[in-house]
Amino acid sequence: MMQENLPNILTVSELNSYIKLLLEENFSFVHLIGEISNFKVHSASGHYYFTLKDEDSQISAVMWNSRNSALLFTPQDGIQVVIKGRITVYGVRGSYQVEAWEMIPQGAGDLQLRFEQLKQKLFEEGLFDESQKQPIPKYPENVVIVTSRTGAVLQDFIKITKRRYPIINVYLYHVQVQGSGAVENIIWAIKDIEKLCRFNEIPKIDTIVIARGGGSPEDLWTFNSEKLARAIFACKIPIVSAVGHEIDYTICDFVSDLRAPTPSVAAELITPNIEELIESLDKFSYFCRSFVQNKFDNLRNSIREIQKSYYFNRPKDTIYGFFQQLDEVSKGIEIAVKGKFSNLKNQVKLYKRTLHHVSPDNNLKKGYAIIRKKIELDDLRLQFEFNKIVTRASYLKKEEEVEIEFHDNKKQAKIIK
Amino acid sequence: MARKNIQTKTFEESFSRLEKILETLEGDDCTLEETIKLYEEGLTLTKVCYDRLNNAELRIKEINKSIKGDTEIKDYK
Numbered sequence: 204m205m206q207e208n209l210p211n212i213l214t215v216s217e218l219n220s221y222i223k224l225l226l227e228e229n230f231s232f233v234h235l236i237g238e239i240s241n242f243k244v245h246s247a248s249g250h251y252y253f254t255l256k257d258e259d260s261q262i263s264a265v266m267w268n269s270r271n272s273a274l275l276f277t278p279q280d281g282i283q284v285v286i287k288g289r290i291t292v293y294g295v296r297g298s299y300q301v302e303a304w305e306m307i308p309q310g311a312g313d314l315q316l317r318f319e320q321l322k323q324k325l326f327e328e329g330l331f332d333e334s335q336k337q338p339i340p341k342y343p344e345n346v347v348i349v350t351s352r353t354g355a356v357l358q359d360f361i362k363i364t365k366r367r368y369p370i371i372n373v374y375l376y377h378v379q380v381q382g383s384g385a386v387e388n389i390i391w392a393i394k395d396i397e398k399l400c401r402f403n404e405i406p407k408i409d410t411i412v413i414a415r416g417g418g419s420p421e422d423l424w425t426f427n428s429e430k431l432a433r434a435i436f437a438c439k440i441p442i443v444s445a446v447g448h449e450i451d452y453t454i455c456d457f458v459s460d461l462r463a464p465t466p467s468v469a470a471e472l473i474t475p476n477i478e479e480l481i482e483s484l485d486k487f488s489y490f491c492r493s494f495v496q497n498k499f500d501n502l503r504n505s506i507r508e509i510q511k512s513y514y515f516n517r518p519k520d521t522i523y524g525f526f527q528q529l530d531e532v533s534k535g536i537e538i539a540v541k542g543k544f545s546n547l548k549n550q551v552k553l554y555k556r557t558l559h560h561v562s563p564d565n566n567l568k569k570g571y572a573i574i575r576k577k578i579e580l581d582d583l584r585l586q587f588e589f590n591k592i593v594t595r596a597s598y599l600k601k602e603e604e605v606e607i608e609f610h611d612n613k614k615q616a617k618i619i620k
Numbered sequence: 621m622a623r624k625n626i627q628t629k630t631f632e633e634s635f636s637r638l639e640k641i642l643e644t645l646e647g648d649d650c651t652l653e654e655t656i657k658l659y660e661e662g663l664t665l666t667k668v669c670y671d672r673l674n675n676a677e678l679r680i681k682e683i684n685k686s687i688k689g690d691t692e693i694k695d696y697k
Contacts, residue, residue, distance in 0.1 A: 343632075344631065344632070371678065372680075374693075375682045377683075377684070395683075396683075484638075484670055487662070487666060490642060491642060494645040495645065502652065
């Protein structure tokens with residue numbers, strides 16, 4: 204009986220279960236508007252945890268990884284959003300929260316959404332492809348900076364280029380960098396620079412830098428223009444985008460050939476450092492000289508080696524061999540010739556002696572005499588000197604005059620009988 | 621002829637030519653005649669580059685458009 208009067212006692216779990224059922228049944232689908240605060244991304248799971256609030260009240264909210272990956276923007280504190288979702292109760296803590304399925308930013312967040320959607324669209328079209336990026340010339344001769352002629356951006360840019368690489372010509376193309384008309388102004392500038400190059404009114408431009416200092420997202424909105432993005436993409440001259448601070452990303456950054464975190468960094472990215480160049484030149488001179496020196500030394504050594512080598516000296520040996528052979532042969536010839544000559548000489552001497560024995564003169568000495576008579580030419584009957592040797596007695600007639608030659612002298616005689 | 625080419629080269633051309641020369645000199649396929657030729661060219665180019673770097677002074681010009689759309693290029697400041 205007593206128990207019937209007692210209040211119905213519930214355990215905590217039971218109560219939370221009732222509440223869970225009550226809330227989740229009645230708020231299984233809600234649209235909720237509020238400002239994001241305390242936004243956190245769980246590093247491991249990627250789930251979003253945040254608070255949604257208005258002026259007077261707040262509610263915890265969660266967006267699971269499976270849902271938030273479809274978002275085209277990253278939520279931030281202070282952004283007004285409309286959430287589509289349901290209420291869930293987390294019994295363990297006895298707390299309730301909104302589980303968001305979709306999130307649509309309002310106001311400033313709207314810009315974010317448009318940014319993300321445009322980024323996605325241009326990305327899919329291939330405007331951000333690495334393969335479409337033009338290389339930035341390493342040693343530019345002429346660069347154009349498209350920016351406002353007033354303001355620190357230009358001064359910083361000039362200061363750094365002057366220090367790093369004073370070789371270049373910097374052209375300033377003044378444009379409006381924010382507000383209405385800025386987009387058209389910059390697009391015009393890009394097209395005009397290409398045209399001026401084409402008509403040789405300015406020299407060939409190596410790089411265009413589009414620069415603007417930091418500012419609010421609205422200030423930088425110019426650089427999220429689709430038209431500007433397409434103009435940058437179409438430009439044949441490499442473009443470096445240098446808009447805002449390091450944390451600011453614009454569509455212009457994605458579509459450009461190179462993104463510089465700030466205008467000052469842009470000045471550094473597009474120029475080589477003159478000091479490094481001079482150092483490289485020094486190194487070059489040194490290496491060039493030493494390479495050539497080494498080469499010469501090596502060649503000189505090689506020549507010496509070759510000169511000394513056995514094979515190289517063999518021809519010399521062969522030549523000397525020939526010399527020796529030649530000497531021997533010529534000596535042989537000399538000896539042979541000399542021998543032959545002396546033989547002949549001896550023979551001649553021998554002949555001479557033999558001849559002497561049989562010579563007329565020698566015979567005359569022994570008592571022989573030569574008898575000559577005069578030649579008679581029959582038809583003319585003329586007589587000449589005693590010039591015909593008489594070899595037979597019958598050749599002489601009676602009374603014919605003859606000449607007898609003795610060893611010592613000649614005598615005239617007449618044939619008696 | 622070669623000298624004239626060297627003078628009309630842009631800094632980039634001169635510098636990359638220098639790098640190329642160094643690379644060739646480092647290689648083994650370079651004949652003695654080529655080595656001497658490259659060495660001479662390298663020295664001339666180095667001098668040209670030094671001169672350009674040492675005598676450089678940043679030139680800044682402003683491209684101005686008139687209302688009519690005419691272009692005027694004048695020294696900045």
